[in-house]
Amino acid sequence: MVTAGFLNSYCQRNKQSKMDCNKFQARIIFLHDEELTENEKKEMMEHMKGCADCTMAFAALSEALSILAQEKEILPNPYLFSKIKTRLNSASPDKRPTKTVFARLQPTIFILLLIISVYTGTSLGHSFSKQIEIQSYTDEIALYINEMQTEPLENFLLEQ
Amino acid sequence: MKLRIVTDQHLIREIINGDEIAFRHLVEEYSKQVFHICYAIVHNQDDADDLSQDVFIEVFRSISRFRSDARLSTWIYRIAVNKSLNFLRKRKRQSWIQSFGDLISFQQTEEERTTENLSKNELRALRLHEAIDSLPENQRSAFLLHKLNDLSQPEIAEIIGTTVKGVESLIHRAKINLQKKIITYYKNDEW
Numbered sequence: 001m002v003t004a005g006f007l008n009s010y011c012q013r014n015k016q017s018k019m020d021c022n023k024f025q026a027r028i029i030f031l032h033d034e035e036l037t038e039n040e041k042k043e044m045m046e047h048m049k050g051c052a053d054c055t056m057a058f059a060a061l062s063e064a065l066s067i068l069a070q071e072k073e074i075l076p077n078p079y080l081f082s083k084i085k086t087r088l089n090s091a092s093p094d095k096r097p098t099k100t101v102f103a104r105l106q107p108t109i110f111i112l113l114l115i116i117s118v119y120t121g122t123s124l125g126h127s128f129s130k131q132i133e134i135q136s137y138t139d140e141i142a143l144y145i146n147e148m149q150t151e152p153l154e155n156f157l158l159e160q
Numbered sequence: 161m162k163l164r165i166v167t168d169q170h171l172i173r174e175i176i177n178g179d180e181i182a183f184r185h186l187v188e189e190y191s192k193q194v195f196h197i198c199y200a201i202v203h204n205q206d207d208a209d210d211l212s213q214d215v216f217i218e219v220f221r222s223i224s225r226f227r228s229d230a231r232l233s234t235w236i237y238r239i240a241v242n243k244s245l246n247f248l249r250k251r252k253r254q255s256w257i258q259s260f261g262d263l264i265s266f267q268q269t270e271e272e273r274t275t276e277n278l279s280k281n282e283l284r285a286l287r288l289h290e291a292i293d294s295l296p297e298n299q300r301s302a303f304l305l306h307k308l309n310d311l312s313q314p315e316i317a318e319i320i321g322t323t324v325k326g327v328e329s330l331i332h333r334a335k336i337n338l339q340k341k342i343i344t345y346y347k348n349d350e351w
Binding site: 026028029030057060061063064065068071072074075076077081083085087088091 | 180184187188191192195199205208209216220284285308335336342343345351
């Protein structure tokens with residue numbers, strides 16, 4: 001049976017080791033780069049002996065830094081100078097400013113076009129709704145005239 | 161070709177006078193470092209090659225404006241850092257537009273397409289690059305110049321325009337942030 005005292009001491013130990021792990025994991029990179037004092041280094045090595053999780057975290061970080069070290073081995077293009085020379089000979093320096101001016105104006109032109117299209121859309125929508133209103137009004141008048149028994153022109157002639 | 165040991169001032173004067181051999185000498189002298197700076201920031205060999213060309217073209221065009229109170233190497237490396245960071249900013253904007261397009265058309269994002277067919281090592285390299293890219297620009301530049309280009313702290317300070325103490329602090333913070341990211345990947349089984 002698990003007693004309260006045992007649980008208490010277990011939690012205490014766990015809490016203690018968790019703190020150590022946090023402290024360890026906050027300094028792994030400095031251990032890797034050998035930027036710690038002898039005492040700190042010894043303390044961290046001791047911790048690693050009893051903690052598989054921290055050992056794995058150290059391995060992961062070392063691996064990451066070794067990827068960076070491998071990138072140092074990549075060499076530049078051997079034809080770099082020829083490529084530069086070709087570009088220098090073919091490039092016309094006065095082309096650049098035009099491109100930059102256009103690039104700078106691009107967002108403004110885009111916003112202007114957007115405003116113009118929104119305005120055109122709105123005014124087209126308005127005139128369309130007015131047309132519908134006029135149409136429905138004339139329809140109403142036409143209906144009245146059609147519903148008359150006699151034409152107003154006939155009445156006028158009869159009266160005369 | 162006969163290589164000569166020349167001072168920066170002499171080299172600059174020769175290049176301004178149109179000496180092609182002097183310019184070739186300069187390219188050969190600094191190409192490796194410039195390429196590594198570009199590669200460290202953009203993580204792609206072809207882009208780093210193109211950027212290296214851009215750097216030397218810029219050097220050639222503006223060498224007459226170079227002030228002799230700074231070191232030639234520092235000036236060239238600063239151009240390399242700026243060009244690479246500008247390239248990244250431009251790519252970020254383009255990828256934002258791309259991912260917005262993907263979202264509208266319900267397509268897979270660039271990252272989903274990339275991570276699907278990667279080996280474990282390639283995925284780790286990708287995660288490392290993601291972690292490096294997530295660092296603030298100053299921290300990233302200081303860390304990479306220190307780690308990949310083996311430059312001294314005073315040199316890095318001159319390149320990114322800060323003090324030696326500032327560089328020390330930037331590298332320290334970059335290391336802590338990078339470590340945090342990688343341990344998080346490891347804990348989430350993404351490493």
